[in-house]
Structure formats: C-alpha cells, structure tokens
Amino acid sequence: MNGSILIIDDEPTIRKAFTILLRGEGLTAGEASGGREALALLGREYFDVALLDFAMPDMDGLAVLREIRRLYPELVVIMITGHADVVLVVEAIKLGAYDYLLKPPNPDHLLMTIDRALEKKTLHQEITKLDRSLASSLESQLGRGPVIRQVIEDIRRVAASDFSLIIEGETGTGKTLIASLIHGLSRRADGPFIAIDMGAIPESLLESELFGHEKGAFTGADRKKKGYFELARGGTLLLDELQNLTPHAQGKILQVVEEKSFYPVGGSKPVSADPRIIGATNADLKEAVASGSFRQDLYYRLNEYRISLPPLRQRPDDIPLLAARLLTEAAVELNRNFTGLDEAALELLAGHPWPGNIRELRNVLRRAALLCEGGQLPGKMISQVLDGENKGAMPAAMALPGPTAPISLEEAEKTTIAQALAHTDSNRTHAAAILGITHKTLLAKIKKYGLE
Numbered sequence: 171m172n173g174s175i176l177i178i179d180d181e182p183t184i185r186k187a188f189t190i191l192l193r194g195e196g197l198t199a200g201e202a203s204g205g206r207e208a209l210a211l212l213g214r215e216y217f218d219v220a221l222l223d224f225a226m227p228d229m230d231g232l233a234v235l236r237e238i239r240r241l242y243p244e245l246v247v248i249m250i251t252g253h254a255d256v257v258l259v260v261e262a263i264k265l266g267a268y269d270y271l272l273k274p275p276n277p278d279h280l281l282m283t284i285d286r287a288l289e290k291k292t293l294h295q296e297i298t299k300l301d302r303s304l305a306s307s308l309e310s311q312l313g314r315g316p317v318i319r320q321v322i323e324d325i326r327r328v329a330a331s332d333f334s335l336i337i338e339g340e341t342g343t344g345k346t347l348i349a350s351l352i353h354g355l356s357r358r359a360d361g362p363f364i365a366i367d368m369g370a371i372p373e374s375l376l377e378s379e380l381f382g383h384e385k386g387a388f389t390g391a392d393r394k395k396k397g398y399f400e401l402a403r404g405g406t407l408l409l410d411e412l413q414n415l416t417p418h419a420q421g422k423i424l425q426v427v428e429e430k431s432f433y434p435v436g437g438s439k440p441v442s443a444d445p446r447i448i449g450a451t452n453a454d455l456k457e458a459v460a461s462g463s464f465r466q467d468l469y470y471r472l473n474e475y476r477i478s479l480p481p482l483r484q485r486p487d488d489i490p491l492l493a494a495r496l497l498t499e500a501a502v503e504l505n506r507n508f509t510g511l512d513e514a515a516l517e518l519l520a521g522h523p524w525p526g527n528i529r530e531l532r533n534v535l536r537r538a539a540l541l542c543e544g545g546q547l548p549g550k551m552i553s554q555v556l557d558g559e560n561k562g563a564m565p566a567a568m569a570l571p572g573p574t575a576p577i578s579l580e581e582a583e584k585t586t587i588a589q590a591l592a593h594t595d596s597n598r599t600h601a602a603a604i605l606g607i608t609h610k611t612l613l614a615k616i617k618k619y620g621l622e
C-alpha cells in the first residue's frame with residue numbers, strides 16, 4: 171500500500187502497535203498524542219488518512235473531527251472507538267468521518283479499511299480534478315488572451331439562452347467547435363447536436379434532407395424519412411457554411427424560422443420546428459446582404475446574437491496554449507510522449523501568419539510530431555513542416571510526380587493516399603496524420619479507392 175497515515179491516540183502503546191503494523195505494509199505513519207498535537211502536525215505535514223481515537227483527555231474525538239473537516243477537508247478520517255456508542259458513531263459519520271472501528275481493531279480489518287479509504291481518496295482527487303477542469307475548460311480549450319476571453323464571455327451568455335446566432339470567422343478558426351461547445355453548455359445539451367454543411371446538399375435534395383419526406387412523396391421515396399430539423403429535435407442544428415445557401419434554400423429556411431414549423435415533402439400536416447439554430451460562415455454576411463446574395467430578412471432572423479471569431483494571427487498570446495493542447499492530442503493519436511515544444515518551436519509558431527488558422531496549426535503540429543520520436547518538439551521539425559507548406563507541397567519524399575497531363579482531383583487524391591501509405595509502411599494512423607485527415611476519413615477513402 172502507498173499512503174501516509176496519522177495515528178491520533180493518547181495511549182502510546184496503541185500508537186506504537188499501529189505504527190509497526192502500518193510500516194510493515196509500506197505505509198508512512200505519523201503519531202499524535204492528542205487533538206491539538208494532531209492539528210499542529212497536520213499544519214506541517216501532509217497525511218492521506220487519520221485514525222482518530224474518540225476519547226482523549228485534551229479534546230474529544232468529535233471536536234477534533236470537526237476541526238479536521240473544517241481545516242483539512244481532504245483528509246479521510248477513520249474513527250477508533252473504545253466502546254460501541256451508536257450515538258457517537260452516527261454523529262461522527264454525519265460530521266464526515268469515513269468509517270469507524272472498534273478498539274482494539276483486528277489488524278486485517280484495520281488494513282482493509284485503510285486500503286479502501288486510500289482508494290476512495292484517489293477517486294475523489296480525480297473527480298475534483300475533473301470538476302476543476304470542466305469549470306475552466308472553455309479557457310483551457312480556447313485560450314486565455316484578451317480577444318478570446320471576450321468570445322468566451324459571449325459563449326457563456328448565449329449558451330444560457332435559446333437565441334439563434336451566427337458565428338463568423340475565417341476558415342479553421344473553430345466555428346464548428348464553438349457551436350458544439352455552446353450546445354454542450356445549453357439546456358439542450360442532452361439533445362442532439364447536428365451540423366449540416368449547407369454547401370454539400372444538392373439543391374434537388376435540400377427539402378427532403380432538411381424537412382424529411384413521406385412515403386411515396388416522389389419517385390424513390392419508398393419509406394418515410396426524417397429530415398435534419400426533426401432529427402435535431404430537443405437539440406441544436408448547425409447550418410454550417412451559411413454563405414453557400416442558394417436563394418431557394420434561404421427562402422425555405424426563412425420560412426421555418428418565421429413560422430416555427432415546416433412541412434415534410436409530400437406531407438400535409440405541419441411539424442413544429444424545435445431545434446435551436448446556429449449559422450456559421452467564413453464569409454462576411456453583412457457584405458453578402460449588401461450585395462444581394464444573402465437575404466436580409468434571413469440574416470436578421472438568424473442574427474439574434476453574433477459571435478465573431480478572431481483569426482489566429484490576431485491572438486498570438488494563445489498560440490503556446492493551443493499548440494501544447496494540439497501536440498498532446500497528436501501524441502495520443504500517434505502513441506508518443508511529448509513534453510512540450512522548445513523555445514525555437516514556439517517562436518516559429520508565433521511568427522507564422524496562419525491563413526488556415528487553428529486547423530493549420532493542428533496539421534502542422536501533427537506532421538511535426540510524426541517526424542519526431544518524442545520528448546521536446548524542436549523548432550527544427552516545425553520549420554521543416556512549415557517549409558514544406560510554403561512550397562505548397564508535402565515533404566520531398568512524398569511529392570507527387572510532376573504530372574505530364576492534368577489528372578482529375580480524384581486521381582490525385584488516390585495517388586497521394588497510396589503514396590502516404592507506401593511511405594508509412596501502411597501505418598494508417600501515420601498516413602492520416604501526414605494527409606491531415608482523420609483516421610476514419612482515411613479508412614473510408616482507402617475503401618473507396620480500393621487501396622486495401
């Protein structure tokens with residue numbers, strides 16, 4: 171066993187016997203002959219568990235317990251009682267004692283109780299750590315610089331409401347991530363969070379994708395199907411890449427937002443539209459409204475609140491924290507151990523303009539991590555990856571053969587994936603890291619192109 175135990179008892183023979191027993195188990199033992207001495211000792215030394223005698227001349231056990239709970243709430247207290255006084259025991263448990271034992275305790279029983287107490291303590295510490303990290307998780311995830319702090323304030327404020335909102339920001343600034351954080355902090359957190367890429371739905375399928383359809387609504391509709399607005403009931407619907415909405419789609423969405431209901435394709439009964447709507451865009455929607463490509467009425471409907479995410483180059487203070495987080499993520503993914511980034515690495519990161527924002531930072535760190543065995547990530551690796559980026563190419567060994575004739579994007583993708591697999595001896599995790607895509611996406615593409 172591993173831990174430190176404080177024995178509080180006025181009888182020296184008992185203290186001696188306990189100390190020998192505990193040390194025999196590898197535990198550290200400290201002794202105090204009474205309540206005051208114990209409290210003084212606790213002020214100087216750390217203990218995990220206290221064995222506390224009920225009846226002591228200088229201060230009774232319950233009074234000591236009360237003081238301990240007040241001053242050292244993390245200390246786990248096991249009461250040792252000379253006689254089975256139920257009232258005292260109940261009182262002690264109420265005050266927060268962990269357990270009690272009759273005097274003289276059976277050694278095995280005593281050790282078992284201590285073992286359990288230590289276990290509970292570890293668990294408790296982990297939960298407290300978790301609690302703390304949840305409380306500060308927005309700051310630790312997003313950053314602590316002044317610009318992002320304003321955004322965090324906005325997130326907290328708007329999460330508590332059911333307002334629809336627009337999140338604006340350059341590509342890769344974390345719009346999708348922040349929409350999901352807002353959902354997670356809202357009263358809809360237990361409901362679904364669904365993100366739809368508005369540019370990815372063909373116009374002809376838009377209505378049935380958004381609103382669902384009845385069986386037989388059109389050729390091929392052989393079953394009733396729920397749309398995103400129905401699937402996101404009780405939750406949040408993210409309309410991502412809002413700038414890609416066609417005028418027709420804008421009209422349809424405006425209608426739902428205004429009427430708070432919609433008709434599935436082929437349906438005759440309106441269905442109430444429940445989800446909270448968040449729109450995300452990397453374009454300047456105000457400008458789009460001015461130029462007539464985005465409907466003003468829809469813009470105002472969605473814009474009950476607006477969050478503007480700053481580009482990474484405007485918040486250099488946050489780069490070290492984000493880099494450390496992203497490196498840890500990459501380390502877990504690649505199963506390596508990194509202790510952080512060296513000075514040179516941080517300097518290089520601070521000086522880069524990051525047109526692709528956090529997504530680019532993430533990809534750079536994943537690639538650099540791949541080139542490094544572990545330990546402290548050196549600036550050398552970062553510059554190697556950034557140089558490769560500047561040339562708009564992968565590391566030399568990975569470059570595509572100069573195409574003599576233009577090939578299709580699909581062909582290029584297939585070739586690139588095949589090369590990444592060859593380069594990594596078919597290690598898919600490494601290949602995905604080089605390609606800057608998720609493991610899952612890589613698997614899907616391997617299947618699509620028959621590269622197994």
Ligand SMILES: Nc1ncnc2c1ncn2[C@@H]1O[C@H](COP(=O)(O)OP(=O)(O)OP(=O)(O)O)[C@@H](O)[C@H]1O
Nearest residue numbers: 311312340341342343344345346347452528529532
């Ligand atoms: N604060 C952050 N900490 C860690 N990773 C982040 C953070 N913000 C964004 N990312 C990561 O960066 C990538 C891009 O983020 P996200 O998809 O949210 O950006 P976006 O603004 O929605 O981009 P796009 O305009 O291309 O849709 C994702 O892989 C995301 O996990």
Ligand SMILES: [Mg+2]
Nearest residue numbers: 345346410450
């Ligand atoms: Mg996005």
